[in-house]
Structure formats: structure tokens, C-alpha cells
Amino acid sequence: MKKFILDFTVVENRRLHDLYSLLILRPCQGTLPDMLPGQFVQVAVDNSKTTYLRRPISINYVDYEQNHLWLLIRKAGDGTAALIEKESGDIVNLVLPLGNSFTVPAPGKKVLLTGGGVGVAPMLYWGKCLKEHGTMPEFLLGARSAGDILELEEFKAIGKVNISTEDGTLGEKGLVTTNSALSQHWDMIYCCGPAPMMKAVAKVARSINAECEVSLENMMACGLGACLCCVENTVKGNVCVCTEGPIFNINSLTWQD
Amino acid sequence: MKKFILDFTVVENRRLHDLYSLLILRPCQGTLPDMLPGQFVQVAVDNSKTTYLRRPISINYVDYEQNHLWLLIRKAGDGTAALIEKESGDIVNLVLPLGNSFTVPAPGKKVLLTGGGVGVAPMLYWGKCLKEHGTMPEFLLGARSAGDILELEEFKAIGKVNISTEDGTLGEKGLVTTNSALSQHWDMIYCCGPAPMMKAVAKVARSINAECEVSLENMMACGLGACLCCVENTVKGNVCVCTEGPIFNINSLTWQD
Amino acid sequence: MARLNVNIGALKLKNPVLTASGTFGYGEEFADFIDLSRLGGFIIKGTTLNHREGNPYPRMVETPSGMLNAVGLQNKGVDYMIEHIYPRIKDAGSEVIVNVSGATVDDYVAVCEKLAPLDAINAIEVNISCPNVKQGGMAFGTSCSGAAEVTRAVRRTYPKTVIVKLSPNVTSIAEIAKAVEAEGADSVSLINTLLGMSIDVERQRPHLSTITGGLSGAAVRPVAVRMVWQVAHAVKIPVVGLGGIMNGRDAIEFMLAGARAIEVGTANFIDPAVTIKIIDYMNDYCERHGVDDINDIVGMI
């Protein structure tokens, strides 16, 4: 899949919360390149003095009709803090699309897309694509509190949404792994979120005999498979998350704890 | 004179030209500290990735009534380029006031304030102060072209303005040193501009027996007399431009060429 | 653009712009962004005799205007490279240079023997300066005797252009360069990464699995320029300069300091098309300064 270095204009910065922004971007010139669900972009952060490298951010949603690319960003440090300060009209430079994508399930399979915190990001575009392919996805979103459940309306527009919050302010109280939705039968579970959450979901998936793919967020320098910094130790040895991932089947990972 | 580290709000960024901006600032809290003409501030440039140290900028004008401080900035490199992008409402952190100031002439003396390019900056506040002290200053502004003659209306409001432009698009054609205003009698000439201009003016001043003070722009790190980076070799040896200057009588400099 | 031609020993480059080993993969990773044939050449990943898994994750952390890495020479070994990668890149249209590493002198020799017959490879860069491996690596690069020993052995084995890559983690890099020159190296390249470290103060543990790692990026440029200048004054062989080159201005800075060619490393991560911009800048610079042959500005300082 051909990669590009492109300037985008910020069409809108939707402040979802103190910590989160949804950036809606449009290419300064031309139309969006082809992108697959699960892929990510490398963002140059021109408005942070202390950010040197690009930052990897998942493709949250692609609206080819409007020529819009959505990035959902959580303030983690200086780089993401600067990104959520971007205003409409600002320019953002991206390298994209990067990485592999989710495996398309066979027709008729029951699939659950689960995300924790900002880990919901890739699930929106994936959900949309699944629906277009005729698979009705169901979602399971988890967060600490109601305010951290992001893009709820957008997810609802695609499929059924189950929610877990740690403080019980929305949906079931507890972690996603204890959500009642997980006690149903699933052929395939897709998961993105903090590592402990993904490991816990992977365990549940194994126990209910579901296939499971997770999206890893290893520290990256290049995002292109050139620097070998982002490696994950897999059954095949060290592989680059930025090229052979970020999506991995849990059976290829060494998470067998 | 007590120095401060203060946040200012940009009240207005007056784009005078591609290369120049007049930033009108107001302290975020409280009133402006006392400042003398000829002094400068050290500006933190928070919106440039490649600018590490503060940048020294002359005090262009102080309006105690409106609580406004004016900085006149010329784009020289990344730091000043970022400063002229500041928008109203933005915050700028300054250390101020720094350095010495111009020598107040005895009553009745004929004084000429001359500036080249952005070197006109300190002359506006100095002209205003002189006028308040009962000395009528006359100005001689020089630049390459009419568009580089800055704040002309403001200078005219204070005293007579003579102009030289290299291309003759405004005032007399040529350098300030050949301006007919210089053939008059002057007791004191104050000058700020590029080093070659100041040296040429110094020569003229000597030849017409006028006292002459110049404002030096040596490279600075601290602006506080702590790092000893900004030294000028004077008749007293190396002295710090940031504390014993930026204003020097030409007789104390080793410019005897 | 003939005015950008430079030679490193017998190696003829169409321009002075190379890419730094470990930062440009095998070139292919950048083929979507740039026309590889426009480069002077590209230096591929550190290659060792046998497959190496490299160090455990985490391997990198950002630092002010730079980054630390602890990759540890992960690669599939020279045989795999020759069989699977070489055929894909040998016709890229610019010089392909192999960066060679080893834990023992015999390792270096064994890799060089395998590389010597490859028609499309006209030069190797001998890495005696990798800070991220326990054995060999930087150990050879931090003493004149160690550097000389590797160079002597490689020189005996490898008939084409030998560039020896020096470590900056030394008291006198000029002394090491002289030792390497005396053993017949055709060129030296510098700098490899500075040994550095960074700690996560909240978790109270190092950011890298190996505790220390190699510092690269703009932050190291002043040190690299100084070392290139020192070495260029100490040896007669051509110097290849690198360390923190982010743009055309920086590249020219190295050439003025004495570099005949330059390598672009970390900057490739920030702008995958930066190398082409540097080549274009060099041309503009020559135009602007009335330079007919870029060799004329090499070592002006």
C-alpha cells in the first residue's frame, strides 16, 4: 500500500473532554489515500518545543465522501498536549497509512470490537468497514468514568454498544473483562487499549475459544520498519509493530501467562 | 532597578510588513514595572521548536496609561519569525527591564535620534521621554526602502523626522550618513542599527564634534550579566553589553577605525 | 548536477548524500517517498555474521532534540542479506554500502569475505562503534589498538572501499582516525551515537531495556561537527560526516568542517523525504555561492 507524506488542514477540533480531542482533517490538496482499518499515521508535532519525533496515532475514522480523516487523541505528554491544541485552519503533516490491518472475519461470524480509553480509536473505522462488508459488529467500550467513554453516538450509529466504567457512572460497573457482553458467544474479538486490558481480554478470549486480535502501541521512532525500535517479542522472534502490526493475533504473541 | 519575570498578553499584533510586527503587550497581572528608554527585554519564544534561549528585544514604547509595552520585531531567524506570528490573546513571557539607558542630555542641547531598519525600535520611547523632559528630539530614520521605514506616524507625533532610503522610495536617496540632516549642528547623536551603520554614524559624529551613543546588539544568552557571552571589547576591556550596555558612548568603544 | 560528484577512495558518488546505517532500513522502506536513485548512496542496516535478535524492548526514548536507541544490531545475518535482500536492492540506481559489525575480528573478516564478491556492493562501512552490544562493537572503537586491529584484518580481506565508522565516546577521535588510516582504511565516517541514558522518574527505572543507549539526532550535531573538523585535520583520507544532520544547511556545515560526503540518520524518521531536500539544497547553495565543484568547499574551516 503506497505511503504518503501529506499536509492536512484541521477542519475541526472537537474537544471531547479535558484530555481528549477529535481532530477532523482534510488533505490540503487532493483526496485521501486508501487506508485500512487498524492502520495508523505518524503525526509531526510542529507546535511543541519538546517533541522531536513524530507521534503514532490510529486512524479513527475515514470519511471518503467528505474527504475527512479523524484522529482521536488523548493527552499523554507534551506531543499529544500540543496536538489537542490545534485549531481549525492549522496545518498538520502526516505520514500515512502505516501498519497492517484487522483480519476480515468470514461471513456470519459474531464479532466484538472492544476498546479501553483512547483505545476505542481504531474500532470506529473498523466497525464501519465491517458493517459495509455485511458483518454486524457489536462494541464493548471501557473507561474509568462516563466522561472517558468517547464517540458514543458514532459507535451507536454502527452497532450495539456495551459499556463498562470503573466507577459505574455509565454502563456496567467494572472492567471490560467483567462485562456481561463477554459471557456471550463470540467468534472473534478485536481489542485495543492499555496493555493490561488487552492481556486480560486475550485471556477471556482464550477461555471462550474466540479468536482475538489486539492493537499494540509500542514506542516508535520511524513507523516505517526502518529503525527496529518498536519490536514486540513474538513466536517468530522480534518483529516490528509498525509494519507487521500494530494488529496481532494473540496466538502470535508471547503473552501466554 | 528591579527586574521581573512576567507573563504578558498580546493585545495586538500589528503586521507592519512581511518582515516586521509591532507587538502590543499588557501584563497578565498588575501594572508595568518602571522601564527606561534604551533598555530591553528577554523574550521566551514558546512557539518555535528550534529556539532554545530567550531573545533580546528593545523596548520600543511604553504607554503607562494604557499599561502597554510595545516591541518592534524584525524576522531574522526562527525565533523572531515565531514572535511575529503571535496573535492577540497569546501569552508571552518576558524578563525585564534589562540593561542601561541613554544619557539624558543637558537642557537646550540639540539631539538627533537615528535608527536604521528595526534599529529605530528604542528611539520611539527615547524620543517620547526626551520630549517629556523638555528636549525636542529630531529623528533620522534609514532603511533600504520605504516599506522598511517603521512607525513613521508615531515618530512624527514626537518630533521632526528625516528619512533616508537606499532606493530613494522615501526621503533622501542614500544612507543615513549622507542625509542632509547630518550636516546641521548636533550636540548629541543617539544611534541604533546594523553595526556598519553605527560605525559610520560614529565617524560622522566625531567629525562634527557631537557626542554619540550607540545601542549594541551582541549575541546574548542570559541578558543578566551572568554568562559573559555578550561582551564588547571596550577601553575598559571586555564588558557585558547586557548590563553595562546596550547603550555605549562611542568613546568607550574600540571603534577607532 | 555534476558539481555534486564526490569520491570516497575508489567509490564514486553522484552526490555527497548517503543515509546512515540503522536509520534507513534497506532503502526499500523509503521507496514510496523518494527516488532512491537520486541518492549518492545508502548504507544498509548493521550486518553481522549470524542472525541477531537484538535487545529486548523498550529500545528507544526521545530526548531533547534527539533520541536514544538500543536496537543492538538486530539483523538476519549476512547470508540472509545476500540471498534475500541484496537481489532486491542491488539495482536501486545508487551505491549500496553495507554496514558491517562483529563481536570478534574473525566475525568482521567472515562477513567481509562474503561481501567481497557482490558486484553491486562497492564499499563497506565497518562499524567499530556500536554502543548497544555487549561484545565487540564500541570496544574496538575506543582504543587505537582495537580500531587498528579490525581495520588491518578487514583491509586484508576486502579489496574495495573500506570506510571505518568511529565512535565519539573517546578522548581523542583524531588519534583513532590516524590509527585506522595507518592500517589502510580508505575513509572514516563519524560519528556513531554518543552513549547516553534516560530514566523514567515516575516509574524509577531506565527508559531502555539496556539502561544505556546511543544518542542521535540534532542534539549531537555540535559534537559531531567538532569531531569531523578535528579528524579532517588529522588524516589525509576522505571523511564522511554525520550526526544530527536535519537539513541542507546542516549538511553543508559538515562539508565546511571537512566532510567529503555526509550521512543522514535520525532525520529520516522525521521527514522520510529529507535526503532529497538536502541534495536540492546543496545544489542551490552551490548556485548561490558560485561553487562549481562541491569539493571546493570541503574543509574550508
Add this chain to the structure above:
Amino acid sequence: MARLNVNIGALKLKNPVLTASGTFGYGEEFADFIDLSRLGGFIIKGTTLNHREGNPYPRMVETPSGMLNAVGLQNKGVDYMIEHIYPRIKDAGSEVIVNVSGATVDDYVAVCEKLAPLDAINAIEVNISCPNVKQGGMAFGTSCSGAAEVTRAVRRTYPKTVIVKLSPNVTSIAEIAKAVEAEGADSVSLINTLLGMSIDVERQRPHLSTITGGLSGAAVRPVAVRMVWQVAHAVKIPVVGLGGIMNGRDAIEFMLAGARAIEVGTANFIDPAVTIKIIDYMNDYCERHGVDDINDIVGMI
């Protein structure tokens, strides 16, 4: 804030925050911005036996996340300092430490003899690492024998706390530290500046009058942290860490790496009140991590 107390040999500091020589003048320059008595101490300008004019202008240039300087130890000499400056700063309310430089061992000894009787000065920092002077300076700091020689002579002369400031421009800073420890130094501080260089490519000349200069600021921090960690594991005497400390997080990083106290240098230029913010951060950090005595985190890595 008793939990921030640390000792460097016999020197008792109310907190670990010192200022780096040459970046804080004589303290007075910062009195408008901070309460000097809140500092652990401040280390004043490099002081030599005789008046020195320093190097010609230009003496500094900015670099990525750092700066190069070539001040060259401009100062009015130790006698002037004792007569005119000492009386003004001796009652600042925190430890005043004099940074001592010399071109010969005798120079160091002569300065130390003059400083020893001063009641309010309880420690000196012996600078064997200044890259900006032709004689002495870094030359002593780049060999074990040179470093040992100066330390031995100073130790014989100066009865109070002797901190020897090490150069980072060496292959093994731990070896130098051990040599200095063996001669009776009470402490080592590191790092001084890295030797660097920068060129104005349009004017085709160096930015500094001395061509090379000393690199400081955030850019050097990873190198400094690594060296502090290496030295802290090599010697038993307390280590004072510095190099690119910009804020409280950075200060804690050095302490985790093994520094008992830290010095703030270039950061004073960017935020003249940064030292106080660092002290406050240290307190918060201890609070947050349940640390009763900051000595408990020293060298955790």
C-alpha cells in the same frame, strides 16, 4: 524541608540544588528573581589566580536544545573576588562555593591558599575540565595522571570540601573519577561542557571566535545522566550531577542515576527562577512517592 538535606563530604546542604559555575554569575544577578537563601548553594564563576579577559567575541551560539560557549574564564582574579565580591555574597544564606581554575598546578594551589581562610566558603569546585582555554583546563581533566596531579596538590592545600569537576570529553570518565577519589577529593561533579562546534554556512566561518566551544543545555542531558550513573557506580565519594537540567524532573533523574546533589546551569538563562521551582518539585516528588529522606532515592538505578 529537612527531608531534602544532603551532605557532600563535610559540606551540609539544606537541599541538593546548586547552581553551575559560569551560569549564575555571583548569585547577585539573580537576587531580583529568587531568594538566594533557599538554594542548597551556589557555585560562582570560574576564578583564576590572575585577571583574565577571556576569549574574543563572539562567545556563544545557540544549538538544538543547547548552546555553545567560549567565554574562556573571564574573571578579575582571586584577589579581586576576595576583596570586592566575597563581602557582598558571604551572607547570602546558602553555601557559596568557588569554582577554581588554573593553567598550571601551581595556579590552582595559589588560588586555594587564598580561599582556605575565608570563613563563609566551605567548599571549592576544582575545574579541570574547561574546554575554552588553551593551557590547563581540560588538559588536566582528560587524563588520569593530570586529574590526579591537580587533585593531590589541591588536597594538600585546601582543608575544607574539595569537589573536582570532571570533563565529559574522555573515553572513560569513571577511570578519571577513580583517580581523583584516590587522591582524596571529597566529591566529583560532572559534567562540564562537551566540546562542540558550529559553523555559519552563509558566511563560511565558525560561529565562535575560538572555533570550538563548550556544549551545554538540555541536549547534553542523556550523556550527563549516563556519566553520573557510571561514576556513581565506580566511586564511593558523593557525586554532584549536572548537564542539561531544565526542571525538577530532570534533577530527580540525576539523583536516581546516583547524584547526591545537582547543579543547574544553562536553565538559569531561560528561567532565572528555575532553581526554586526545582526545589519545590523535589519536595512534591518526595511527597508523592512517600520519600522521607531524599538520600533514599540517590542511585536507585
